[in-house]
Amino acid sequence: MENNLNKDIIIRRLAIIKYLYNIGVQQSMQVETIAGFSILAFHDCAEMFLLLVAENKGKKDEVNFMSYWDKYPELTLKESMRALKDRRVSIKHKGQFPSKFDIEISRSTMTDFLEQNTPIQFKIEFKDVSISNLVSYENVKMYIDMAESNYNEGNLYDCIVNCRIAFMELLSTYELNKRKQYSINSLLNIGDEIGEDYQKLVGSDDRSGARWFEQVTKTMNKVREVLKITALGIDYRRYTYFETITPEIHVWWKDGGRDYEAMPQEYYERRNILKGVDCRFCIDFIIDSALKLQEFDYDINNILK
Incomplete structure (x- = not known):
């Protein structure tokens, strides 16, 4: 008889598995040498999934990778996953890196495996598993979930709007x-x-150095932004891309809280191309940033008198 785990535990464990899967997918898209390491992430992802299957059935005895298919014959893609295991052995124990074709096959295999077996084992579609379950900031999680829903429904603009708001909420929180x-x-x-107080000294006349003061002001404020993002441990290169592909958002204080207003979609599309891959990037960036900040958080009110 199966000894099913608590549903909340399953959802959280699946969120971790999906997070690791997404890391593998991101790696697989990079240059070939780095992309090869995605095989290790995919294999670890598969092992975590198989272990969850066993635990959900009340069995915690250790078995080797391929034995799971003997114990649980309802699992699919046995031979494809054997090939994934062999590629992992070639990398880790023989120093032989896979070709780009093998990497693409591995990504496809891992995707099919999770999409086929998650509903069979846990009665939930893999696409419906949200990594936001790993985020502890509830207001941020809410906007991530909205973005995920927008993405799955094909509402790409609403998706990136909610991603931008989620990031603003993350920093504010x-x-x-x-x-x-x-x-x-x-x-x-x-x-x-730094504000524009220099205008009280030199006005707006370029001959009095107004342009120089303006340039210094903009540069120093940008330096503040760069230092703050990097000091928080957020990848600044990914941050700049995120800033480029998400729309401008205005914040209004209303009824004791924040109200957000994005530029109209038609204005955004005059200079930007909406792409599903960018939406996926934004969602992953928010979650990665939130997990990074969660690593070390504190409340100053618990420190100072």
Whole structure:
């Protein structure tokens, strides 16, 4: 008789598996040498899935990779997964890296395996498993879930809008409990934002150096932004791409909370091309950033008197 795990445990474990799967997919898209390491991620992902299957059936005895198909014959793609295992052995124990074709086959195999076996074993579609279950910030998770739903429904613009809002919520939430009493400035701020007070000294006349002051102001404010993002451990290269492909969002304070307003879709599409792959990138970027910040969080109110 099966000894089913708690549903919440299954959902969280599947979210971890999907996160690892996404890492493998991202690696597989890079240059061939780096892409080869995606085989290791896919194999680890498969092992975690098979272990969850066994635990859900009340069995925790260790078996080798291919023995799972003997114990649980309802599992599919046995020979394709054997080929994935062999590629992993070639990399890890023989130093032989796979070809780009083998990497693409492995990605396809892992995708098919998860999509076929998740509903069989856990009565849930793999596409419906949300990695947002790993995010502890509830308001951020809400917008990620909305973005995931938009993506699955083909509403690409709404997806990237909710991704941009999710990131804004993430930074705001993380900074909220890191402000000293009676201060609006977060401890994470790199100095103060520089305004346009220089105009009181030189006006707007370029002959008086107004252009130079303007350039210095913009540069220093950009440096503050770069330092803050990198200090938080967020990948700045991915951040710049995220900033480029997501629309401008205005924030309004309303009824004690924040209200967001994005530029109209037609304005956005005058200079941007909506692509599903970019939506997927944005969702993954938000989750990666949230998990990075969750690694070390604290409330200053628990430190200072």
